[in-house]
Amino acid sequence: MKIVIPSSSFKKFLASLSFLFLLSFSLTAQESDPANGKKLFNANCAACHKMDKKLIGPPLGGINDRRENEWLQAWIKDNNALRASGDQDAIDIFEEYNGMPMTPYPQLSEQDINDILAYTDGEPKEAAADVAAAQEVDPKVAIGKKIFQTNCASCHKLDKKLIGPALGGIADKRSAEWLRAWIKDNNALRASGDQDAIDVFEEYNGMPMTSFPQLSDDDIDAIIAYTTVGDMKQVAATAGGEVVATAKTSTAWMSYIVVFVLLGIIIWIYVASNNGFLKIAATIFVMILTGYILFDSLMDIGVDQDYQPIQPIAFSHKIHAGDNKIDCQYCHSSAKHSKTSGIPSVNVCMNCHKSISEYTGPTTSDKDKAFYDEEIQKIYDAIGWDSENLQYIEGYEQKPIKWVQVHKLPDFAYFNHAQHVTAGGVACQKCHGPVEEMEEIYQFSPLTMGWCMDCHKSTDVNLKGNDYYAKIHEELASKYGVESVTIAQLGGKECGKCHY
Template sequence: MKSVKLHRQLSRLVINSLVFLLLFSLNLSAQEGDVANGEKLFKSTCAACHRLDKKLVGPALKGITDKREQDWLISWIKDSPGMIKSGDKLAIQVFEENNKLPMTPNPQLSDQDIIDILAYTKGEPAAPKAELVSQEIDPAVERGKKVFKTNCVACHKLDKKLIGPALFKIGEKREAEWLKLWIKDNAALVASGDKLAKEVANSTPIAMTAFPQLSDQDIEDLLKYFEVGDVKKVTANATSTSVDNQEIFNNPRTGVWTSLGLTILAFILLSLIVAATTNKKVIEGEEKEDSMLKSMFLSPFLRFLALVFFLLGGAYLTFGYFMQVGVDTGYQPIQPIAFSHAVHAGDNKIDCQYCHSSAKNSKTSGIPSVNVCMNCHKSISEYNGELFGEYSKADLDGEIQKIYDAVGWDKENLQYIEDYEQKPIEWVRIHNLADFAYYNHSQHVNVAGLKCQKCHGPVEEMHEVKQFSKLTMGWCINCHKTTEVDMKNNDYYKNIHEQLSKKYGIEKVTVAQMGGQECGKCHY
């Protein structure tokens, strides 16, 4: 009987130890914050209201983990209104300290996502970045560059003809004093009978604008800029550590394998403990000892434990595999033209709806026609920004040429080619919902006032756009459950809100409570 009791106590001890070690291993791996992923999530989720180093709408978040417990921060970020309603003293204190401005809940974020964001708020860099080192520039050249951009770029380029001739090293072809007179009032110079002025005026189809407002110093600075041109920035690597090695340690999936490895080790360790404590048996009053390996195979408890372990593990892996079918997060096809959203929407601040104009009044956002591209690229035939990817300047100039080839534009004569057979650019679709799911861009852009980044992520930072969000039904419903309806200047919603607020006993109504969770809204 003592032996039976001992085995029961041992079994309970082993089960408790296994559960503890499993939870510990999962928790240990979850504590590993991915700073790079945290930075992306911070920019897409938190940057509208927070900065790291200074107060915006909400408080500065740098070093927040030194002030608040991690578990509390996870709960607060996921559902701050719920914590306030539950009576959490710290939640109420934070709410009152920030002028009772409600923080948007983020139930779509996993615990690991929030841990990554908190790792980013510590202010530690994810990876050393390349430093830009520039040559010393004469202040006069910089002033001349500003004069050129303000007055000349509509008709001139430095290194090639636009409407007027290329101006780089123009001082080697014309005398400085003549150039000053020509720039200030070329018409008066022609009228004075100057032969060179007449020759230049006759060689250009459009008369040059006079600039009497420019001082002699302005023109001297301009001529210095023509002599030097643009000083290119040189990229210097701040470290010799390879990016590939850094990505290995910044990969969020590393935590999953760590959890699996620690769990297997815990199982092996407990198997050895059980085998070591049950390898003795009594035969005819004598105690004999079996080998530890034989005890592991013969132990009913260990065999049951192994069966449960493999069944649960197999079910978890199978379920996880099938749940990813049709989820194309990260899908990034090769496009026919290397169009960079980071250059257009990021560097040049082009509004998303300038190109995707139908997003505000149509079901789809639309793909811009080549004519929309030509609104800018009639006068932008080359790339002069910072290089990205593995492209050279010649490569990117060739990508712009693909637009001209599609529409039939002669960049030398600045006109369309007559009787040219235009060809559409065959862009590859990235975001594609199932046919049985209805989605209307105008409803979300106009009525809800959502920014494009809410679903598509920080496209202004992407050179090659990829699918940022899951776009699954659960992802949409979670958004509807947490997004509050804006009732300002809307009598229709105001009346419904008064009825629903009484029905649900709440102050603000979410999209889901307004009908955004009904099956027929998306599956009609």
Template sequence: MKKVNYRNLPLKLSFLLLVLTLTFSTSIYSQEGGDVMAGESLFKANCAACHKLDKKATGPALRGVADKYEKEWLYAWIKDSQGLIKSGDSKANELFAANNNSVMTSFPQLSDADIDNILTYTSQPKPEPKMKALPITGGGSNDSGASNAIVLAALVLVFLLLVIMLYLVNKTLTGIAKANGVLVEKEKKMPIWKVFAKNQFLMLVSTIFLLLAGAYFVFGYLSQIGVDQGYAPVQPIHYSHKIHAGDNQIDCNYCHSSARKSKTSGIPSLNVCMNCHKNISEYAGEEDLEKGYTTDFYNKEIAKLYDAVGWDVDNQSYTGEEKPVKWVRIHNLPDFAYFNHSQHVTVAGVDCQKCHGPVEEMEIMEQFAPLTMGWCIDCHRETNVNLKDNEYYEKIHAELSKKFGVEQLTAAQMGGLECGKCHY
């Protein structure tokens, strides 16, 4: 039997580790030594605002750009594109004209090694499209079906109990009738409704009860008119507050900028949308296949935005053909009720979620609060006036707090329940 030599085992393991390291490095570094990961970081920090890898944006698509131009020329172009154009370089002028004479930002701070890393990243092959998983429709539990079965079973049980009770009562009355003989038979000859009609007290009490109950239900029904809590209409262009305010944490006041200075929050113009979507033409977030919110769905909605503003994606320019978007209003106060957004948002410092609910979780925007008079009054009674860095209320707060004998005034104590505040 041959004896195994363990002396060279550490050396062999070290050699194997070196081979694995070199193999792994080939996936990170190109043949010329560029770092893909560093290149991706530099690309996102410097280039992604105007360029995409596989689609034209403000500038051309950059995947495979290292194969189209010489490296020394790319160094000069990236570091000082306008200088190269003014020098009369034919490639530079041709590229400048092909992209609507859009001036490219110069990056003299990038070294040749940085540019090599960026070019290595843009030279990576296009990834294969991911296969979409189909939602599982069978084999799972159905909560709605289970709850319906429980309700149905409960109703059947109640019905059976009523049948049994009626049977027992009828049997008992029949036994009593047989025991009392003729006396019971005579009493049974008069229907119960006649007995009830002859009793004037019961008739009076029943009439009053029916009138009060009818008035209660009619008043409750009429009180629902104009209360649209939960109203979530379908908009001409789908806008997800969950993606914008939730996933991307965009401040509400960025789009609804007039809420800080005006009575109304305003509907953002499509130009505000294009501040971001000029360079964001494709959705790159998570999908909800069960509800139909897929990448294709969101991309089609972005295409609707481009069609409305007249944005030509291929030429990265406006065509001038605009189409008005007929947004459906969700929150609508009656004309006789006054509400000022700036007083609540800027002066009082009230969060948007106080009235509009967790908008950062809403895929489809809906009316969260009832927006009734009672709801507003309750809020004024419960909400203390915010005095931190708020000189607007300092003097009146000092005087009224002595009057009411409290340290912290509510909006109601500040005059928030006066009729003229909301009804002018």
């Protein structure tokens, strides 16, 4: 069939496209208003962003120097769509912030966004980090810190009393010879009649310090060096003392051009074309596309993958399960023998935090030592712990920590942790993802029925040390003609296993 395009209709179509391009250009060419941008920023952005430092999202001061205007327009209006289009920058930001999507703002016009961006340019930009003076630090300090943390940190801090006295600057109060004798065997030093040793013993209510005869004089000298210098702040190295920004380019504009052209063609077919076949084809295309979008949207209802609520305490799984290698089941002990994994009580936290009142690990620009110390204090405020006197406050009205549940299955779905953890030997990371790498926990897996079925179909039955399963496996392997039976073949696809 030959399609004839009337010349007058085609001219109207070109005129319409020209008008749209001119209108778009004229809107873009309007002068930005930083004052209006400030109002829009405070109304829409200030809850999650600051200009000079990271809040929930990244700092926005000077964002125009780091991103193209076209990309920022697309990101602010609908960052989810931009990410879904395959834009790598959008995907990188999503992953950097632990899968927490930004609220889209489709109601903001292009001019509104330009005003906001003009306001971010007008704010003072974040000052470059100070570079530490180029001086060599005694290697003894680093060695002493390790020895201190291994042997001394459970009873001593540098700047304040813990179980024992503060040790910062101890070399100014005691001689190195006395400190070596005291650390190696304080009981023998006290028995020799040393008055200082006796005074310290009596000051701390006759509680002797653990002796460390295994430490050499060099080890003790390294500890003394560390207590003298203290913790050195880590400064991020940058080229020439300036923050280096990596130039990034976006290809999202190609997707928008394709959509714009398709919409233009469909509008032309309905308005300017007299060809009935094209109109019918366009109608069918629009109906199929609408149905697909509707079905795809309905399939996402109740699927909360990447859900990450704000918790009352910024508990870091990376610090606890990752850096300190704490086993998941130390805190979630009921996962081995119960349907649920359980929320650890504050008493479980206090098993460690009676002695750990301050954070000594690595920090970032947005989460410094003061931030982590404040989060630890929230535990003490909940249970009523006096970190100065190392005792519970008598008569204190304890307050529950209102954790927000992250993983939640529908009520009609039955899941048993013990069946998977104990009987199945499934690792926590199989469902919850690499929790040892997560600063704050989020829902890693979709937790849909299809996702569960895929796991049951691909996971073999663990027969080790289980005669009951071994017998069933032998019968099922013969029935299905396979060497290894999956959970699905064992009954893991039966509806009644999870819905009853």
